[in-house]
Amino acid sequence: MNYKKLNGDEKILLSHGGGGRETAALIKDILFAEFYGPDSNIIDYDNGQNQIKLLEDAAILDSPKKIAFTTDSFTVSPIFFKGGDIGKLSVAGTVNDLSVMGAKPLFLSLGLIIEEGFLMEDLKKIINSVVQEAKKSGVKIVTGDTKVVPVGKADGIFINTSGIGEVLYENISVYNITDGDVIIVSGDVGDHGSAVMSQRDGIDMDVAIESDCASLWDMIELVLKQGCRVSAIRDATRGGLAAVLNEWASAAGINIHIEENEIPIKDSVKGFCEFLGFEPYQLACEGRVIFAVKSGYENRVIEILRSHPSGKNAKVIGIAGDKNRSDGRFKGKVILRGIYGVDRLLDYPSGELLPRIC
Amino acid sequence: MSIYSSFKQKNDIERLVFLINSEAKETINIMEICGGHTHSIMKYGLNALIKDKINFLHGPGCPVCVMPIKRIDAAICIAGLPDVILVAYGDIMRVPGTNSSLIKERAKGKDIRMIYSPLDIIKIVGDKSNKNKKIVFFAIGFETTTPMTAALLEEVIIKKIENVFFYINHVLVPPPINAILDSNDSLIDGFICPGHVSVITGSGIYSDIVQKYKKSAVISGFEPYDILSGTLLIVRQINDNNPSVEIAYKRAVKEEGNKKAQDLVNKYFRVRDEFEWRGFGNIAKSGLRLRDEFKYFDAEYVFADELKALELNEDFKENTGCKCGEILRGKLKPVDCPLFGKVCIPENPVGACMVSSEGACSAYYKYRNF
Numbered sequence: 024m025n026y027k028k029l030n031g032d033e034k035i036l037l038s039h040g041g042g043g044r045e046t047a048a049l050i051k052d053i054l055f056a057e058f059y060g061p062d063s064n065i066i067d068y069d070n071g072q073n074q075i076k077l078l079e080d081a082a083i084l085d086s087p088k089k090i091a092f093t094t095d096s097f098t099v100s101p102i103f104f105k106g107g108d109i110g111k112l113s114v115a116g117t118v119n120d121l122s123v124m125g126a127k128p129l130f131l132s133l134g135l136i137i138e139e140g141f142l143m144e145d146l147k148k149i150i151n152s153v154v155q156e157a158k159k160s161g162v163k164i165v166t167g168d169t170k171v172v173p174v175g176k177a178d179g180i181f182i183n184t185s186g187i188g189e190v191l192y193e194n195i196s197v198y199n200i201t202d203g204d205v206i207i208v209s210g211d212v213g214d215h216g217s218a219v220m221s222q223r224d225g226i227d228m229d230v231a232i233e234s235d236c237a238s239l240w241d242m243i244e245l246v247l248k249q250g251c252r253v254s255a256i257r258d259a260t261r262g263g264l265a266a267v268l269n270e271w272a273s274a275a276g277i278n279i280h281i282e283e284n285e286i287p288i289k290d291s292v293k294g295f296c297e298f299l300g301f302e303p304y305q306l307a308c309e310g311r312v313i314f315a316v317k318s319g320y321e322n323r324v325i326e327i328l329r330s331h332p333s334g335k336n337a338k339v340i341g342i343a344g345d346k347n348r349s350d351g352r353f354k355g356k357v358i359l360r361g362i363y364g365v366d367r368l369l370d371y372p373s374g375e376l377l378p379r380i381c
Numbered sequence: 382m383s384i385y386s387s388f389k390q391k392n393d394i395e396r397l398v399f400l401i402n403s404e405a406k407e408t409i410n411i412m413e414i415c416g417g418h419t420h421s422i423m424k425y426g427l428n429a430l431i432k433d434k435i436n437f438l439h440g441p442g443c444p445v446c447v448m449p450i451k452r453i454d455a456a457i458c459i460a461g462l463p464d465v466i467l468v469a470y471g472d473i474m475r476v477p478g479t480n481s482s483l484i485k486e487r488a489k490g491k492d493i494r495m496i497y498s499p500l501d502i503i504k505i506v507g508d509k510s511n512k513n514k515k516i517v518f519f520a521i522g523f524e525t526t527t528p529m530t531a532a533l534l535e536e537v538i539i540k541k542i543e544n545v546f547f548y549i550n551h552v553l554v555p556p557p558i559n560a561i562l563d564s565n566d567s568l569i570d571g572f573i574c575p576g577h578v579s580v581i582t583g584s585g586i587y588s589d590i591v592q593k594y595k596k597s598a599v600i601s602g603f604e605p606y607d608i609l610s611g612t613l614l615i616v617r618q619i620n621d622n623n624p625s626v627e628i629a630y631k632r633a634v635k636e637e638g639n640k641k642a643q644d645l646v647n648k649y650f651r652v653r654d655e656f657e658w659r660g661f662g663n664i665a666k667s668g669l670r671l672r673d674e675f676k677y678f679d680a681e682y683v684f685a686d687e688l689k690a691l692e693l694n695e696d697f698k699e700n701t702g703c704k705c706g707e708i709l710r711g712k713l714k715p716v717d718c719p720l721f722g723k724v725c726i727p728e729n730p731v732g733a734c735m736v737s738s739e740g741a742c743s744a745y746y747k748y749r750n751f
Contacts, residue, residue, distance in 0.1 A: 290385045365426020368749040
C-alpha cells in the first residue's frame with residue numbers, strides 16, 4: 024500500500040479508518056509525508072526540541088509553567104474557499120484562540136473525521152495547508168487521530184484541533200473592560216463570511232472577496248510586547264464583530280458605542296450583504312481581532328497593528344461606556360451610531376443566516 | 382464613488398432632510414408598502430431624521446409575513462410526502478406553521494432545500510439521483526418574483542421535465558392597499574411604493590390610489606437617497622394638492638415596466654378569486670395561481686387529496702393580543718403592541734410582522750432606534 028503518488032481519483036474508504044494496514048499507509052503517506060517530508064521515519068522522529076514518537080498513544084511534551092488550553096472543531100462548506108480551506112482554518116482558529124489570551128501557541132492536536140469517498144488528493148491538499156499554516160506561527164502538530172465514517176454521515180471532512188500555548192502576557196480578560204476603553208478592530212470585517220456564503224449552493228455569486236483566514240499570533244504579540252495596556256482581545260469568528268462586542272458589553276455590564284463610519288469594511292462585502300439582507304457586522308471573520316485598550320494607548324496600538332500586513336486596515340471604531348452618550352434605555356448593549364448620526368442597536372446575530380428574496 | 386455608496390452620501394441625505402423638514406407644512410402620514418423600505422428606514426434612522434414632519438406607517442409588503450399559517454402547514458405536508466424534495470427561498474424557512482417550520486422539518490431529515498434563484502431547480506433536476514423525486518417549488522413573492530417562477534415553468538415545459546411542481550403563493554400589491562384605503566379610518570396621506578415591483582409592472586398599477594382615493598403614490602428604490610427623494614415628492618404633491626403617481630427611481634423603473642416579464646406571467650398565471658392574507662383575512666383578486674392548462678404542474682392540483690386532510694384541521698387562531706392586523710393597515714406601530722419585544726421576539730414570533738426578517742416588528746426589534 025502506497026499513497027505517495029496519487030492519480031487524483033483515489034478515495035478514502037472505510038478501511039482507511041479501520042486501524043489496519045490501510046490506516047497506517049494513509050497516515051504515513053499522506054499525513055506524515057506532509058508533516059515531516061516524504062521519507063520520514065515512522066518509528067521515531069526528531070522534531071527538534073521534543074522527541075515525538077510517531078506511533079505512541081500520546082505525545083510527551085515539556086510544559087511551560089502556565090499554559091492556555093483550547094479546542095475548536097471545524098466544519099465549513101465549501102471545504103475549499105477563496106483565500107483558504109478547512110485545513111488552514113483549523114490551525115488559524117485554534118492559534119488565534121490561544122493568541123488572544125496572550126499565550127504563545129506551542130502545540131496542536133489534529134483530529135480528522137473523514138467521510139468515506141472523500142478524495143485522497145483533497146485530503147493531501149488540506150494537510151498541506153495545515154502544515155503551511157502551522158509554520159507561520161511556529162506551532163507544532165504533536166498528536167492526531169483519523170476516523171472514517173460511512174457516506175452521508177459527515178459533510179466531507181470535519182477537523183478538530185486542540186491547542187496548548189504558553190501564557191506570556193497575563194490578565195487579558197473581557198472582565199477587565201471598563202468605561203472609557205477604546206475599541207479597535209484589526210482590519211476589514213465580514214470577508215470570510217462573505218467569501219464562504221457567496222460560494223455556497225443556492226447562492227453561488229461571483230464576488231471578488233477572499234477569506235481573511237490567518238494566524239495572528241505575531242501581530243498580537245507585537246502589541247503586547249510593547250507594553251500597551253490592553254484590557255481584552257477577541258478574535259471575531261462566528262457571529263462576527265457583533266457577537267464579540269455584545270459578549271463584551273454584557274460581560275462588562277456597560278454599553279459599547281460604535282461609529283458605523285469608522286468600521287473598516289469592503290464595498291464588495293457591503294454590497295453582497297445588502298443584496299442578501301445580511302448585516303455585515305454579523306458575518307464571520309477568521310483573521311480579525313478586536314482589542315479593548317485603555318484610553319491613551321489607542322494611537323500606539325493602531326500604529327503597531329498597521330505595521331503588520333494583517334493589521335494594515337486597523338481602526339478605532341468606538342468606546343466602551345461613553346458617559347456623555349449614555350442612554351438610560353439600555354445596559355450591556357452595543358449601540359451603533361449610523362452613517363447619518365442616528366443611533367441604533369447592533370444586536371447579537373440569531374438563527375441561521377438565510378438569504379432573503381424580497 | 383461606487384454604486385454601493387453613491388445613493389448613501391451624507392450631504393445628499395442632509396439636503397433632502399432639510400428640504401422635507403422645511404417644505405412639509407404639517408405632519409404627513411406615509412405608508413411605505415414594502416418591508417425592504419421599512420428596513421432601510423430603520424437601519425439608517427431615516428424616520429428619526431424627519432420625525433417632526435413625517436410619520437412612517439409600515440405596510441403589508443412582506444410576502445412571507447402575510448402568508449397564512451395554513452399555507453406553511455401545506456408546504457410542510459408536501460415536504461413530508463414520499464420522494465418529495467421541497468425547494469424554498471431562505472425567507473420562508475424559519476416561519477412557524479401550526480406545529481413546525483420548514484427549517485425544523487429539514488432537521489428531522491426531510492429533503493428541503495434553499496435556493497436563491499428558481500432556475501437553480503434545473504440543477505436539482507439534473508442530478509441523476511433525483512430522477513424519481515418530485516421536486517416541488519414553494520413559490521412566494523409579489524410581482525417581483527413571479528416572472529422568475531414563470532421563467533422556471535417555461536424552462537420545465539421546454540425541457541419536457543415531468544417531475545417539477547409549483548406550490549404557488551404569489552400575491553399582488555394593489556389589492557391590500559385598496560383594502561386599507563376602503564376602510565374609512567385610514568390616516569394615510571401617501572404611499573412609498575416598492576421600486577422592484579414596478580420594474581416589472583410599471584407605474585400604472587397604482588392609478589386607483591390616485592384616482593379613486595386621491596392619495597399620493599411615489600415609486601421608490603431602497604437606498605436612503607431613493608426613500609427620502611420619494612418622501613420629498615409626496616410632500617410636494619400634498620403641498621400642491623396634486624396626488625399623482627410619480628417615479629423617484631427612474632434609473633430602474635419605466636412607466637410601462639418590463640413587457641416581456643408581464644407577458645410571461647400572463648401566459649402561465651391567472652388571478653385567484655380571493656386569497657387569504659395573514660393579518661387581513663381574504664382579499665378579492667389578490668393572489669395568483671397557474672392557469673388551468675398547466676394544472677399538472679400545480680401542486681395544489683397534483684397533491685389535492687393529501688392537502689384536503691389539512692383543510693379539515695381547525696383554523697389556526699392568532700394570539701388575541703397580537704396587533705399585526707392593525708400594524709399592517711398602518712393603524713398601529715410595532716411598539717404599540719403589548720406582545721412586542723416581550724413574548725413576541727424574532728426567535729419566538731407570535732404574529733405576521735415578526736415571522737420574517739423583513740417584517741416591520743422584526744425591523745423595530747432589530748434596530749430599536751425608535
